[in-house]
Amino acid sequence: MGDMDTSITQNNDVYKTLLESTKAIPWRIDWKTMRFSYIGPQIEKLLGWSPESWQTVNEWAERMHPEDQQWVVDFCVAQSKAGVDHEADYRAMTKDGHYVWIRDVVHVVRDEQGEVEALIGFMFDITERKETEQKLLDLQKELEELSFKDGLTGIPNRRMLDKVLEEEWMTAKRHQQPLSLLVMDIDFFKQYNDCYGHIQGDDCLKQVAQTLTSAATRSRDFFARFGGEEFVMLLPETDNPAAVKIAERCQQLMMKLQISHQQSEVSQLLTISIGIGTIVPGPHDQLVDFVEQVDQALYRAKESGRNCIKAA
CATH class of the missing domain: 3.30.450.20 (PAS domain)
Structure with missing residues (x-):
């Protein structure tokens, strides 16, 4: 035992x-x-x-x-x-x-x-x-953010714009609220690049992006790079007179930026042309048609001598 x-x-x-x-x-x-x-x-x-x-x-x-x-x-x-x-x-x-x-x-x-x-x-x-695990989640989130961000300027890119446009279009249609869109283009940007070089051209795009972002003052106002030297501002629940004021503010901000542009045919300083449109989407309206109309308004602004605002 x-x-x-x-x-x-x-x-x-x-x-x-x-x-x-x-x-x-x-x-x-x-x-x-x-x-x-x-x-x-x-x-x-x-x-x-x-x-x-x-x-x-x-x-x-x-x-x-x-x-x-x-x-x-x-x-x-x-x-x-x-x-x-x-x-x-x-x-x-x-x-x-x-x-x-x-x-x-x-x-x-x-x-x-x-x-x-x-x-x-x-x-x-x-x-x-x-x-x-947390590092992987953070990295995944960072990659998601990067995929919605423009690599050069740091502002939302075309992919993010398409997503937000779709959402705000549906919201405006559901609540019958006005939706305004500004499409902007830097005047004679090719000539700017040719004159000052691509590195300064990239720096110029960054400055313009950061400056115009400040014109979007409300939380749902959305500013993105459309591609190249084009930018877009989406303004939910904004009628046409209010959208025109914001477009004018964008032009004033560009003037304050005082970026020299010797090769411009409209000014000694860098300027932008803006197409603008407002819609209360009806049952038969299509988002793609609305964007096309605002794009046409930008084209008319360029045809009219640039450095101006034209409405769709």
């Missing part, structure tokens, strides 16, 4: 050594009392709290990020009552007030009558994994 006791003790020592040498943190909770009957000493190295300080499930819940606390506790209690093994990812608070991402893997132990007797499990530090 003595040999058997010694063997059991040795086996227990082996299991204990194994448990306490792994990076995963083992623990056991008695279901009836909701008290920790064991937690691995590794917990202190990871979170700073001593094993003795883990008395009841209250310590476990209170040492959790406030945003995670409610749902994790509710989820784990519900799963445990149902006798279902489960796992949960949450942020555990360290003794000095920082947070570590934990994955808690829980096994439900039942007695001979099938009643829940205890919960045993392992806590894993998954902070590094979570940080990597």
